Amino acid sequence: MAKRRHKGTDEILLIPFLDILCSLIGVLILIIVVLCVSQSQQTKGRTPEEIKMAQEYKDMLKELKEREKLQQLVIEKLAKLKEVQKNLEDKQLRFVKLRKILDSSKELKEQNKEISQKLQKELDDLLTEIDGIGRQQKDTQKEIELLAAELKKRQVPPDKKVPPVVVQPSGSGMADTTKVYFVECSSGALKVLGAWGEDYRLAATPSVVVADVAYNHFLSEVGKDKNSLILFLIRDDGQGAFNTGAGRAEADYSIRVGKLPIPGRGQLDLALFDKYRGKISAPPTPGTAAPTPAEKKS
Incomplete structure (x- = not known):
């Protein structure tokens, strides 16, 4: 039997498929170009290394400002501690003088009984103040030690130099x-x-x-x-x-x-x-x- 011939309309045409494929490749290339241009504009032409160094510099400035604040706080605490110590010395000196007055002769105590009672009350008040100042001094000293330790921890090591x-x-x-x-x-x-x-x-x-x-x-x-x-x-x-x-x-x-x-x-x-x-x-x-x-x- 004779084979049946296919008509011309039965052939598969690849031209529309190739057109679609070329268009898709062109769109992908356009997207890549747009992304590259956008990335370049966002970094203002700087390399990733320069951006990283700029960020490290900003972090270092922030760290230096925090260290300056801590150092200023330590200075204020030291000044306050010095003032407290001076106040304590004055109170102790006054306490010694009052103790000498109270230890005077019995006759003087009787003559100055009213004064002695006032002095005794003042002495008790001074002892209370001295005790409070002592506790405050310990708390302040402890806080200064914590701040000093934090400041030391934040110090930049001598071998860590700024890169060129x-x-x-x-x-x-x-x-x-x-x-x-x-x-x-x-x-x-x-x-x-x-x-x-x-x-x-x-x-x-x-x-x-x-x-x-x-x-x-x-x-x-x-x-x-x-x-x-x-x-x-x-x-x-x-x-x-x-x-x-x-x-x-x-x-x-x-x-x-x-x-x-x-x-x-x-x-x-x-x-x-x-x-x-x-x-x-x-x-x-x-x-x-x-x-x-x-x-x-x-």
Whole structure:
């Protein structure tokens, strides 16, 4: 018998299935990209190690504040104990004087019977007060010992040092011709890091930044190279110092500046920038007039 041929409509078409599969893969890729971008924005571009160090720094600040409170409480307790001891000594001295009066001759006692009764009553009151002060002194001393033990337990071990902060280039890197100079910004101060072989620190007030000879020499020399970049490393409390120092460099000397937030208080490690770091000549001796932007252009 002849085999029956299948009609064209009986064939299985895979094209709709492949379309659905490709669409599903595209949606998954889009979700992954969105999650990566969202995670990067939440951490502000910081690495997990930097976030961990920043959290440890916050915990350490909290611990230091608690230790300061405990130490202040111990000082107050010690002052109170000293006052109690002085009061006790005064009471004991008075007790001795009253005892001498009571131990005087019988004739004097009879003549001063009324006074003696008052003194006896006062003596009893003093004994009661001395007993109460003694108990209070013991309680205070015990509380001071507990606070001292707690303070000792909270002390940071001498061998536990703050880890260094490794400064890493951000973005896709920089050109090989770029010369990078670093300025650390902290509370009320700027520090030029090794631009001429050693660090230089100055106050971050507008009057000092404008008149400081070494800092303006630094800006003048860096401004001569169009490929130069001053990277300001901003500590947690250094935003004001950055505004003053970077404003002078950018507005008056037309120098390209960048900024990089630095978490924690560890020492800065700039090893990853070694091949980009620039060097300038040492600043003039103190007493020389500070360079100005006008002199730089001439």
